[in-house]
Amino acid sequence: MARNEVKVFVDEDLRGARFDRSTLAGAVMRGVDVSGLDIDAPWLAETALLVNGVDVVPLVEAELDRRFPGRDLRRASEPAGLRAGWAAAERAWAAAVDRVLAMPVGAVDVSIHGEWSFAQTLRHLVFAADAWLGKAILRLPQPFHPLGQSHVEYETDGFDMSVFATEQPTFEAVLRARAERQAMVRDFLTTLTPDLLAESRPSVWWPEKVVSVRHCLHVILNEEWQHLRFALRDLDVQR
Template identity: 70%
Template sequence: MAQGDSTSFVDRDLQGARFRSSTLAGAVMRGVDVRGLDIDAPWLTDGPLVVNSVDVVPLVEAELNRRFPGRELRHAPDPEGLRTAWAKLEHAWAAVVERAVAMPEGAVDVSVDGEWSFAQTLRHLAFATDAWLGKAILRRPQPFHPLGQPHAEYETDGFDMSVFATAQPSFAEVLELRAGRQAMVRDFLRDVTPELLAEPRPTAWSPEHEEPVRHCLYVIFDEEWEHLRYAVRDLDAQA
């Protein structure tokens, strides 16, 4: 089916069907059996998602904030709020890393259901920090650490993947990289001012498009909380 085409499924059995990196925006389901339906949508806040005439996005957001204390601060508008939000994030991640380290040997390298392993997730967060803090905000000419983990599709978008190491690093190396990038954000937030938060920056992947520094930080916070959720989900699957 071509992108943008409309298709109707009537009296069809889609049990066990899997949709990955796809869009179902605007899809309409009527009289459907959705028992066991599992939806993972990082952009759910852009909603609405309507179930039986109820927009469930606020309910999902409230539950995620309950499960992950501090998540509600991820879009704090001022420097002090962002510093508090980052401290909450670091605390939450420290507990999850401690849990992962305590699991049987090799657990941090296990891919659950085709997703990134725990170690790869930490490497991706380092990459996200390099992209949105090192590149977009600080405008470093060579922002990326070779152990970062970009999305594979970046290669098809002309991104220079040769920057990144092909050999799998040890988990100790991953933890060292992760700690360094967390400190990088912490140090930036320590001295950030309202004026700096409002300054425009070319975005990480569309230099012709500018957003305030605050927006770039929000991307980092969103990445951190979403991948924390993924990490907990996949560690639970291994338990």
Template identity: 80%
Template structure:
């Protein structure tokens, strides 16, 4: 649909409609009923969302920082603050794992509304660490662990999906690999300097584009907090 061919909905009932991996960027809503509207926008922090003339993004971000202590450090630049940011994510995820452990057996593998299960979400964080730490920052020759969980669409980008294991590992196996990846990041940040963080690396997905090491670390922290929010949302849905 071209810029001059904009969809217009007048006096239409879209109640209960579900939009997944869709763009509503630049959409204009006037005189709309939004009771119960549920928006999940992972990149909201870098956007604007105007409701009745008020950009609500700063309000949402402040509330998420309140709910998740340490989240406000996800874009820290000082090595000491980055270490504190990592410690905060580790505490938050440890509490989430304890919560899953307290649920009936199999809760870690429950999918809510077709989303990843808790175990799959943790596996994706293994993958994210392998992409942005193992591959992009450390430039390891074989950065990917077989238990990592990638997005299916990466296959269309020429990504070698054969590196990943088939089948369903146990939750304990997933947590063991996850702990290894957390330790890798902890060890890296333990000796990181401002000079190292400023170094440039080929981007994980676009080698022709270079990004800073600090950018890669920020991506990891963004993944940590976003997926924790998803995981807790779905645990709440389990009851």
């Protein structure tokens, strides 16, 4: 079937089907049974999702903001809001770390349906801070911590993966690296000014694309809240 040819499913039974890293953009469902349907779309806030003619995205976003106090500040436009948003994210993650430490030994390394484990998630947030603060904003010559964990797609385009650890670190080492990077973001936000927020920087992976410092910080905060939701979702499965 050609890539741009519309696929039509009529009277199909897709109960229990799983779609990972797939696109359903523009899909139309009519007369469907969606009982128990579970959708996890990290970029939902940037689009629309119609259910019986109602865009449910604002409802979902409002509920997530209620569940995660401070999440609504992930796109704050001024320094005070960004500082408050980061402090809220730190508190939420501290509670999540306390929770996983109280679980049976090994819980930090459990992967649910091939997703990152709790420890790997923290390593990725180390990487996100290094990429968007250390590399993009501060333009450090070597911004990446060896324990950071990237997405596979970043291995291309000349990206140097040799800086990263090849063996699984202890969780204690992961927590130390995470604390260092949290402090790095916190310290940067302490002296943040409106003028610095408005400054331009080359995007992390596409240097020809210019973004603002504000955009870079929004990416960091969005990573924090998205991955917290993922982590807590998967910890719930382990209970």
